[in-house]
Amino acid sequence: MLADERTLGKQESMPELPEVETIARGLRACLPGRRIVRATVTQPRVLLTPGDELVRAVRGATVAAVDRHGKHLLLRMERRKPFWLVVHLGMTGQFVCEAASQEPRPHTHASFELDGGDQVLRYSDIRQFGRLEIVPVNGAAAPERLARLGPDPLEISAAAFVARLRARSARVKALLLDQRFLRGLGNIYADESLFRAGIRPSAASDLISRARAAALWHAMRSVLQEAIARGGSSVSDYVDAAGRAGSFQEMHRVYGRAGEDCLNCGRMLRRSIVAGRGTSYCGTCQK
DNA sequence: AGTTCCCTGAGG
């Protein structure tokens, strides 16, 4: 082991777009049409809605649909007055649909018992950075609070992405992490996209050529699509709605690999801090 | 645009 390696520090990840998309797909297999017969909250810290209000709202409601908005899960609930159960998984949040007989995992903060009595939806979160919230449906496609978020990275056109990127002067990674710029990217997929595009995380976004910005758009899409196909990245705590780990961490080329050799050129990958977040990149392959 | 804080487990 190199002397440097010990001081490089560890990196931990949160559920980003591919992980939340995988969870949403899993929940679609078990939730729509099911009614919640009882809800329990044991850690109010993870709630943006008062606990008694949330418990009262979901009791008797039926899950009509499961959507993803950036890193948020939206459970559209049907009742006299329809509402969304909005979930952000923070760093270590897990939203798992499992047999009621299954022992709840440690740090389970909320449980939603489904009709039939055999299945339960459980929210667990070691670090308690995640949040659950009840929002009335108002006719819009998503809750108002989420309307300030930027476009979805898989929906924005190349031309719009290039224009948006070059209109700003921040370091490009800071922009990719800014949920008002794009919704859904986090540390893993920002670093992986920049490596694939050959762009340094600290590059000034307005100085990136149109061609290289378009390459970043392509890289970002392919990384996200491949990650979804592999069920997301399980670096520390992430599991899908059925409790299964993803496998895209095996395909990471820079994230969590600072101090190791670049898979492209063989030089040692560097670590820096951008936008307050640990950043891994290749000083040779990324300019 | 950078800093601080929330929280826990891992590692020194």
Place this chain on the structure above:
DNA sequence: CCTCAGGGAACT
């Protein structure tokens, strides 16, 4: 024992 990581909100 102490320090640190991280997303996002709140602050400067």
